Amino acid sequence: MPGWRWLLVLVLFGPGCASYSTRLSPRPIPKGETELGLSADLWVSERKTQGRATLPVAEMSLRYGLSERVDIGGKINLLGGELTAKVALLRNDVVAIAVAPGAGLQLSAANTDNNNDLLIGTFHLPVLAGVRLGDSAEAIIGGKLLLHVPAGTGTDGGVNPGDLIFLPGGVLGLRLILGDNFALFPELNVHFPYNIDLERWRRVVFQGGLGFQFLL
Numbered sequence: 001m002p003g004w005r006w007l008l009v010l011v012l013f014g015p016g017c018a019s020y021s022t023r024l025s026p027r028p029i030p031k032g033e034t035e036l037g038l039s040a041d042l043w044v045s046e047r048k049t050q051g052r053a054t055l056p057v058a059e060m061s062l063r064y065g066l067s068e069r070v071d072i073g074g075k076i077n078l079l080g081g082e083l084t085a086k087v088a089l090l091r092n093d094v095v096a097i098a099v100a101p102g103a104g105l106q107l108s109a110a111n112t113d114n115n116n117d118l119l120i121g122t123f124h125l126p127v128l129a130g131v132r133l134g135d136s137a138e139a140i141i142g143g144k145l146l147l148h149v150p151a152g153t154g155t156d157g158g159v160n161p162g163d164l165i166f167l168p169g170g171v172l173g174l175r176l177i178l179g180d181n182f183a184l185f186p187e188l189n190v191h192f193p194y195n196i197d198l199e200r201w202r203r204v205v206f207q208g209g210l211g212f213q214f215l216l
Contacts, residue, residue, distance in 0.1 A: 019043070019057050019077055020146070020189045020207040022171040025138060026098035026128040028088050029065035029073075034216045037061035037075070039185075041209030057207065080106035082122060096130045119151040126171065140173040146191060164196040167205070175213075185211035 021041055029035050041057040063073030069088040074081055082104025090097040104122045128142035146167040169191030176184040188208035194201050 019059060019075075019079075020167075020169075020191055020205060021057070021059060021075075021187065021209075021211075022100075022126055022128070022142065022144065022189055023061070023173065023185055023187050023211045024084075024086060024098075024100055024126065024128060025140060025175050026086075026088060026096040026130040026142075027091065027138075028067075028069060028086055028098070029063045029071040029215075031065045031067055033065045035061075035063045035073075036214045036216055037063070037185075037211055039209060039211035041187075041207050043205070043207045045205040046203040057209070080104060094132050098128050100126045100128065121149040121151070123147045123149070128171070130175075136177045138175040138177075140171070140175060140187075142171045144169045144171060144189070144191070163198060165202070166194045166196055167191040168194070169205075181215040183213045185213055187211060 019041070020043065021039060023037060023039060037060065039057075039059045039061070041059070043055045043057050044052065046052050057077055059075050059077045061073060061075035063071050063086075065071045069091070070085065072083070072085050074083040082102050084100050084102030086098050086100040088096060088098045102124055106120045106122065124144060124146040126142050126144045128140060130138045130140045132138050144167075146169065148165040148167065150163065150165075169189060171187060171189045173185060173187035176186075178184060186209070188206070191205045191207075192201065193203070193205060
């Protein structure tokens with residue numbers, strides 16, 4: 001199946017959401033190629049009233065190479081999904097730099113407070129740098145800007161407007177190329193949520209784990 005049709009399947013059948021994972025190399029997928037990704041992560045944060053929360057996050061992603069400098073893709077998990085476009089700003093045999101703006105929608109979200117957001121729009125902008133470590137590995141580091149825009153918050157009395165949450169953070173990953181069509185991708189994301197409406201910081205959020213990438 002051509003790559004664009006895989007992406008259409010993601011849009012039509014994914015429930016619609018974004019997690020904190022990144023799992024992107026700054027080097028675009030080769031033009032005309034499709035990459036399938038599977039990942040298993042843990043989401044960890046401290047809650048004000050419930051102590052530490054640790055939740056599993058399983059995701060599937062697909063990316064398609066549009067050109068030598070641009071690829072597009074999306075990912076889904078049990079709560080929703082997101083779409084991203086990745087644009088290479090610099091590429092040579094050793095170093096690559098890219099931006100990957102994206103947007104998503106999630107049906108619900110664990111967060112660092114004691115409320116339950118029912119519907120959240122997510123907008124993010126990672127800036128990624130990758131350094132090749134020989135022919136079989138790439139170290140990746142990046143800064144990320146993430147915004148959560150809740151449509152409503154569930155309470156005992158019904159649905160109230162949610163708070164805008166700004167989540168600056170960063171990502172550290174290592175892409176291990178184990179064959180022509182397969183790579184392992186351990187990764188750690190760290191975010192520092194800031195409640196814009198209440199003007200206060202929430203507890204730090206971690207998400208990390210292992211990804212498996214297949215060039216189809």
